Amino acid sequence: MATVSVTAPMTPILRLRRVVAGHPVLIVGIALMASIILFALLGSVIIPVQDAQVGAYLPRQVPGAERLLGTDSQGRDVLAVLVYSTPQTLLMGVIAGVVGIGIGTVLGLLAGFFGGWIDLVIRTLTDVFITIPGIAILIVIATNVRQMDVATMSLIVASLAWRFPARAIRAQTLSLRERGYIQIARLSGVSGLQLVFQEVLPNLLTYIAAAFVASVSQAILAIIGLEALGLGPQDEYTLGMMIYWAQFYGAILRGMWWWWLPPIIMIVLIFISLLLISAGMDAFVNTRLRKTE
Numbered sequence: 600m601a602t603v604s605v606t607a608p609m610t611p612i613l614r615l616r617r618v619v620a621g622h623p624v625l626i627v628g629i630a631l632m633a634s635i636i637l638f639a640l641l642g643s644v645i646i647p648v649q650d651a652q653v654g655a656y657l658p659r660q661v662p663g664a665e666r667l668l669g670t671d672s673q674g675r676d677v678l679a680v681l682v683y684s685t686p687q688t689l690l691m692g693v694i695a696g697v698v699g700i701g702i703g704t705v706l707g708l709l710a711g712f713f714g715g716w717i718d719l720v721i722r723t724l725t726d727v728f729i730t731i732p733g734i735a736i737l738i739v740i741a742t743n744v745r746q747m748d749v750a751t752m753s754l755i756v757a758s759l760a761w762r763f764p765a766r767a768i769r770a771q772t773l774s775l776r777e778r779g780y781i782q783i784a785r786l787s788g789v790s791g792l793q794l795v796f797q798e799v800l801p802n803l804l805t806y807i808a809a810a811f812v813a814s815v816s817q818a819i820l821a822i823i824g825l826e827a828l829g830l831g832p833q834d835e836y837t838l839g840m841m842i843y844w845a846q847f848y849g850a851i852l853r854g855m856w857w858w859w860l861p862p863i864i865m866i867v868l869i870f871i872s873l874l875l876i877s878a879g880m881d882a883f884v885n886t887r888l889r890k891t892e
Contacts, residue, residue, distance in 0.1 A: 625879020631872035635685065635865070642682030650679035651836060662857050669857040672848040681861050683836040687749055688819060689869070691837070694753035695818035699760025700811045704800075706765040711772025712795050718769075725765050733759045737821060741830040748832050756821045763817075764810045771806055775799050809880035816873040823866060838862040 649655055653673045660670040668677035710721035740755050741747070775781065776799065784798050825831055826839025829847070833840070845851070845859035 622879045622883055624875050625883060628872050628875025628877075628879055631868065632876065635868060635872065636689070639682055639686040639689075642678075643686075646676070646679045646682055648679070648683060650676040651683050655679075659853075659855065668861055669855070671844070671850070671855070671858050673844075677858055677861060680836055680841060681838075681865060684838045684841055684862065685865055685869075687836050688822065688838045688866075691749055691753045691756070691822050692815045692819035694750070695757040695760050695822070696811055696815035698754065698757035699814045699818065700764050700807060702757075702761035703764025703810075703814075704768055704803075704807055706761065707768025708772055708795050708799060708803075710765070711769040712776050712799060713791065721765065722769070725762055725769075728759065728762050729766070733762075733821065734824060737825055738828070738830065741825050747830070749835055749837070752822060752825070752832055753818075756818045756825075759821075760814050760818050764807075764814060767810060768803065768807065771803055772799055775802060805880075805883070809877060809883075812873055812877045812880060816870060816877065819866075819869065819873075838866055 653675060655676060656666065656670045656674050658670055658672050658674040660666050662669040666676055666678070668681065670676055671680070706721050706725070710718040736759060737755060740758065741752075744751060744755070781794065781798055784794055822831070822837075823839040823842070826837055827842050827846070829843050831837060831840050831843065839862075841862040842859060845855070845862075850856075850858040
């Protein structure tokens with residue numbers, strides 16, 4: 600009598616172990632980003648926002664037991680400013696990334712699936728905006744905005760964040776539109792837009808997620824660049840504005856390393872975490888990389 604082996608269902612813990620074993624870079628990146636977010640959340644609970652305001656303490660205090668990162672030239676606790684600046688910078692990057700990847704996804708899907716004059720117009724528009732230096736456009740826009748805040752800065756950067764996602768998603772859509780299941784759906788009478796958003800889009804979600812992480816990283820880089828030039832939100836707590844004010848008040852010349860070094864370290868950690876997440880997700884969704892694992 601033949602015996603039939605029954606495979607036990609995979610538990611969530613076992614699935615998590617396989618993901619960790621197969622994609623350690625992704626897990627390390629997520630863990631690092633989670634630590635950064637936890638630092639900001641716990642810090643905002645422990646440290647009152649008043650410590651980050653002008654005149655809260657004596658200016659130019661060196662780091663010590665009372666003020667772990669000292670104070671700046673305006674009497675603000677540097678640690679408090681760092682705590683409240685980190686989530687603001689991440690928020691701006693996420694907003695710009697969401698808007699940019701949203702516009703880029705729609706344009707890429709339409710261009711890649713329908714082709715013809717729609718593809719020509721979108722592809723030409725994308726190539727033109729890619730050719731023009733993005734930082735120059737952002738500087739021109741930012742200098743003409745009177746009242747800058749976090750939302751406005753995010754939308755300014757998002758105005759150019761769609762270019763590369765649109766091109767990449769168009770290329771992916773071109774390869775998907777000739778697949779067999781798409782042809783079967785067409786024969787079944789499914790309309791064009793319905794095919795795009797019900798058949799093509801779901802198969803690109805993991806790729807779009809990886810592109811979103813890259814867009815957030817690029818958006819944060821552009822935001823910090825604008826803020827370092829003094830074009831950011833003057834009355835908001837952000838990492839880029841911390842660097843700007845440290846430069847404006849000559850913190851480097853005065854030897855106030857505790858003012859400019861912490862935001863730089865935090866920015867580096869954010870970019871490392873986003874780089875690891877992006878590389879891990881790319882390895883997860885890229886078929887060629889899967890075969891080499």
